[in-house]
Amino acid sequence: MKYHFTTLILCILSTTLSFAQKQLTLEELWSGAYQSTSMQAVNALKNSNQYARIELNTQNKSQEINLYDFKTLEKSKTIFSTQNHPSIENIDAYVFDDREEKMLIATHSEPIYRHSSVATYMIYDLQSKKIKSFTDRKISEPTFSKDGTKIAYAFENNLYIYDLQSEKTITVTTDGKKNHIINGISDWVYEEEFAVVRMFEWSLEGDKLAYVRFDETNVPEYSMDIYGNGLYPTQQVFKYPKAGEENAKVSLHLYDLQSQKSNTIDLSEFHDFYIPRIKWTNDNNFLSFQVINRHQNDLKLYFVDAKSIQKKLILNEKDPAYVDITDHLTFLKDNSFVWTSEKDGYNHLYHFDKNGKQLNQITKGNWDLTSYYGIDEKSKTLYYQSVERGSTTRDIYAIQINGTAKRILSKETGTNSAVFSPDFNYFILSHSSHTNPISYTLNRSKDGKLIKNILDNKKLIDKLELYQLPKKEFFTIPTENNWEMNAWIMKPKDFDPSKKYPILMYQYSGPGSQQVANKWWDSNDFWHAMLTQKGYIVVAVDGRGTGFKGAEFKKTTQNQLGKLEVEDQIIAAKYLKNINYIDAARIGIWGWSFGGFMSSNCLLKANDIFKTAIAVAPVTNWRYYDTVYTERYLKTPQENPSGYDDNSPIFFANQLKGNFLLIHGSADDNVHVQNSMAMIESLVQENKTFDWLIYPDKNHGIYGGQTRLHLYTKMTKYILENL
Structure with missing residues (x-):
C-alpha cells in the first residue's frame, strides 16, 4: 500500500498528539472535574443494624432518606421523601431518637461558625408517617431524650425542653x-x-x-x-x-x-x-x-x-x-471505661475500672493510634486505626480488651478508614493511596475478608490517564537529633536529571498535623501537578512538631512555636538545593493558615535561600490568635513573651528580600485579617516591595462562587512570574 508523504506526516502527528500529556487547568480543577466520587455519609442505626443516608431521587427531583442493610448494602426502604412532605424543601440534616421511631429533620439552615448553625426543625414519626413542627424558631442542636419523649434545644443562648406527649415547652434557662x-x-x-x-x-x-x-x-x-x-x-x-x-x-x-x-x-x-x-x-x-x-x-x-x-x-x-x-472516652456496661493517652510516649488505648484504677494498657508499641471506632462488648473486641505500618499510612485493627489477639483488618497499603455496623460484624472500608483514588468495600470484621465491592472510582482513573499525572515519590530528610522528616516530591513528567528545575515547597507544619501521607490527592495536589506540567518540582516536608511519630516528635516545639518548624523547612531547602537537578536560586514556599505563618517566616529568616513565598490567611503574630490553641503550645504572652515575638513575622519585615504575596479574607473569624494588616504595615514602614490581596467578606476558607478559581489563578501567575 502506498502513502502520500503528507498523509504519513499527518498520521505520525495524530499518533504523537494522542499520547501527549493533557494539560490540567484551574477551570477544570475548581469545577470538580478531577474530584473522586465518595460514598455518602453513613448514619448507623443501632437497633436494626442498618444505615441511612440522604439521596436525590433524580426522577422526581426530591430528596430521600433511605435505609440500607449493613450485611448486603442493599436498600431496604425509603423512610422519608420531600415529595410527600412539601413543608421540607431541603433536608440539611437528620437525627434519629434512640428507639429509631422518630426523626428530627433540619431545613433552611444558617451557618454561624465552622461547626455551628441554626435551622428549622421538624419531628417526623416513622410509624404514622406524620410530620409536625414543635417550634416556629430557628434553633440549635435539638436532641432527643433517651426514651424519645422529649427534645432539648437551644435558642438565643437559652435552653428549652419540648415534651412530645404534653406538647408543652419547658424553659430551662x-x-x-x-x-x-x-x-x-x-x-x-x-x-x-x-x-x-x-x-x-x-x-x-x-x-x-x-x-x-x-x-x-x-x-x-x-x-x-x-x-x-x-x-x-x-x-x-x-x-x-x-x-x-x-x-x-x-x-x-x-x-x-x-x-x-x-x-x-x-x-x-x-x-x-x-x-x-x-x-x-x-x-x-x-x-x-x-x-x-x-x-x-x-x-x-x-x-x-x-x-x-x-x-x-x-x-x-x-x-x-x-x-x-478527644472523644474516645467509652463507658462499658459495668461503668469501666476505655481511654486514650500518650503517657508512654505514644497514643494508646487503656482500660480503667469505674473508680479510675488502670486495669491494663490495651495497645502498645512505638506507633500512634489515630482513630478509635468502639468496642463490641459481646466479644470484648476493640476496633481502631493506627500508623503501626508507618507514620504515612493508616490501617484498621482489632484487639481484645486484655491486649491479646491483635489482628490487622486492612490489607492494602495506603490510608484505610472504617465505618462499623452497630453489631460490629461488618465494616465499610475506605481505601486510597497516592496512586489510587478512594474505593469502598464491605468487609467482615472477624478477619477483614472482602464481602462486596461498593465503589472503585475506575472512571476517574481512566480519565486521569490522559493527564499522565506525576508520581509522588516518598523519602525522608535527616535533621538534628537523628530525627527523620517525612517528605514527598513531584517531578515533571518529562523530568531530565541533567536539567535544573525551580522548586516550590508546600507545608502546613502545625502541631500534630500531617501533609506527607500515603493517600489520594486533594485539590492542592492537582494544582501542584499542574505546576509540574509548567516545569516546576513540588515538595512537601513534615518537620518537627507534626504528628503521628510519637509525643516527643510532636511536642518538641513546645513554648517556641515556629522556631524548630522553620528551621526544619530551611534544613529541607538546603538539602534539596544540593541535589544537582534543583535550581538553588529558585526555591519557593507556600502555605495556608499555620502554613502561611511558616512560609512568611521562611522567606524572612532565610532570605538567602528562598526566592518567593505565598502566605494565605497567615497568623503573623500569635498574640492575635485565640487562647485555647495558642496557649496550649506557648503559654500566655505574659509568661512567654519571647516565644511569641522571636517567631512572629511582623518583627522581621526588615529582612524581606524576595517576592512575597500575602492573601487574606476580610471576614475571617478564625485568623483575623488583622494579622495581614499588621504585616502590611510592618512591611510598609520598612519600605519593602511586596504584593497583597484581600477577598471581601470571605472567611478562613476563602471560597464561594469563582473565588477559589481567582485565588489559584493569582497564585499560579505569581509563581510563573516570580519563581
Missing part, C-alpha cells in the same frame, strides 16, 4: 444574652479548638439534663466589617479571647425535670479552667466531666453524683507540654 451568657452551646473558642458545639447532655433515663454555662461578659470583642452589596457595611461583633486575655467563665449544671430546678456543681477550687467534655456514664446517676487547666497540661476526669451533687476525681492525666482532648 432565662439569662442567655448575646455576647454575655450562653447556656448549653459552646462559645467561639470552644467550638473552634475543642471541636464541640452542643454542651448539654441527657441522662440515660431522660430525667436530668447536664449543661455548661458560659459567662463571656468580660471576654474582649472582635469586630468585622461585612461589606455586602448595600450602601453601608454592617458589622459582626463577637467574643474572641486572644492569647493572654480573659476567657469565658464556665460552670456546670444539672437540671432536674421533676423539680424543674438546676443545681450547680462545685468547681470553686479551680481558677481559669476549661470544661471541654461532659458525658453521662452508663449509670443514670453519674455524669462524667473533664476539667483542664488553662495551660492544658493537667486534665482531670470526674464523676458527679446527680443525687448528692458531689463530684469524685476518677483520673488525672498530666503532661509536661499538653494533654489532647
Whole structure:
C-alpha cells in the first residue's frame, strides 16, 4: 500500500498528539472535574443494624432518606421523601431518637461558625408517617431524650425542653444574652479548638439534663466589617479571647425535670479552667466531666453524683507540654471505661475500672493510634486505626480488651478508614493511596475478608490517564537529633536529571498535623501537578512538631512555636538545593493558615535561600490568635513573651528580600485579617516591595462562587512570574 508523504506526516502527528500529556487547568480543577466520587455519609442505626443516608431521587427531583442493610448494602426502604412532605424543601440534616421511631429533620439552615448553625426543625414519626413542627424558631442542636419523649434545644443562648406527649415547652434557662451568657452551646473558642458545639447532655433515663454555662461578659470583642452589596457595611461583633486575655467563665449544671430546678456543681477550687467534655456514664446517676487547666497540661476526669451533687476525681492525666482532648472516652456496661493517652510516649488505648484504677494498657508499641471506632462488648473486641505500618499510612485493627489477639483488618497499603455496623460484624472500608483514588468495600470484621465491592472510582482513573499525572515519590530528610522528616516530591513528567528545575515547597507544619501521607490527592495536589506540567518540582516536608511519630516528635516545639518548624523547612531547602537537578536560586514556599505563618517566616529568616513565598490567611503574630490553641503550645504572652515575638513575622519585615504575596479574607473569624494588616504595615514602614490581596467578606476558607478559581489563578501567575 502506498502513502502520500503528507498523509504519513499527518498520521505520525495524530499518533504523537494522542499520547501527549493533557494539560490540567484551574477551570477544570475548581469545577470538580478531577474530584473522586465518595460514598455518602453513613448514619448507623443501632437497633436494626442498618444505615441511612440522604439521596436525590433524580426522577422526581426530591430528596430521600433511605435505609440500607449493613450485611448486603442493599436498600431496604425509603423512610422519608420531600415529595410527600412539601413543608421540607431541603433536608440539611437528620437525627434519629434512640428507639429509631422518630426523626428530627433540619431545613433552611444558617451557618454561624465552622461547626455551628441554626435551622428549622421538624419531628417526623416513622410509624404514622406524620410530620409536625414543635417550634416556629430557628434553633440549635435539638436532641432527643433517651426514651424519645422529649427534645432539648437551644435558642438565643437559652435552653428549652419540648415534651412530645404534653406538647408543652419547658424553659430551662432565662439569662442567655448575646455576647454575655450562653447556656448549653459552646462559645467561639470552644467550638473552634475543642471541636464541640452542643454542651448539654441527657441522662440515660431522660430525667436530668447536664449543661455548661458560659459567662463571656468580660471576654474582649472582635469586630468585622461585612461589606455586602448595600450602601453601608454592617458589622459582626463577637467574643474572641486572644492569647493572654480573659476567657469565658464556665460552670456546670444539672437540671432536674421533676423539680424543674438546676443545681450547680462545685468547681470553686479551680481558677481559669476549661470544661471541654461532659458525658453521662452508663449509670443514670453519674455524669462524667473533664476539667483542664488553662495551660492544658493537667486534665482531670470526674464523676458527679446527680443525687448528692458531689463530684469524685476518677483520673488525672498530666503532661509536661499538653494533654489532647478527644472523644474516645467509652463507658462499658459495668461503668469501666476505655481511654486514650500518650503517657508512654505514644497514643494508646487503656482500660480503667469505674473508680479510675488502670486495669491494663490495651495497645502498645512505638506507633500512634489515630482513630478509635468502639468496642463490641459481646466479644470484648476493640476496633481502631493506627500508623503501626508507618507514620504515612493508616490501617484498621482489632484487639481484645486484655491486649491479646491483635489482628490487622486492612490489607492494602495506603490510608484505610472504617465505618462499623452497630453489631460490629461488618465494616465499610475506605481505601486510597497516592496512586489510587478512594474505593469502598464491605468487609467482615472477624478477619477483614472482602464481602462486596461498593465503589472503585475506575472512571476517574481512566480519565486521569490522559493527564499522565506525576508520581509522588516518598523519602525522608535527616535533621538534628537523628530525627527523620517525612517528605514527598513531584517531578515533571518529562523530568531530565541533567536539567535544573525551580522548586516550590508546600507545608502546613502545625502541631500534630500531617501533609506527607500515603493517600489520594486533594485539590492542592492537582494544582501542584499542574505546576509540574509548567516545569516546576513540588515538595512537601513534615518537620518537627507534626504528628503521628510519637509525643516527643510532636511536642518538641513546645513554648517556641515556629522556631524548630522553620528551621526544619530551611534544613529541607538546603538539602534539596544540593541535589544537582534543583535550581538553588529558585526555591519557593507556600502555605495556608499555620502554613502561611511558616512560609512568611521562611522567606524572612532565610532570605538567602528562598526566592518567593505565598502566605494565605497567615497568623503573623500569635498574640492575635485565640487562647485555647495558642496557649496550649506557648503559654500566655505574659509568661512567654519571647516565644511569641522571636517567631512572629511582623518583627522581621526588615529582612524581606524576595517576592512575597500575602492573601487574606476580610471576614475571617478564625485568623483575623488583622494579622495581614499588621504585616502590611510592618512591611510598609520598612519600605519593602511586596504584593497583597484581600477577598471581601470571605472567611478562613476563602471560597464561594469563582473565588477559589481567582485565588489559584493569582497564585499560579505569581509563581510563573516570580519563581
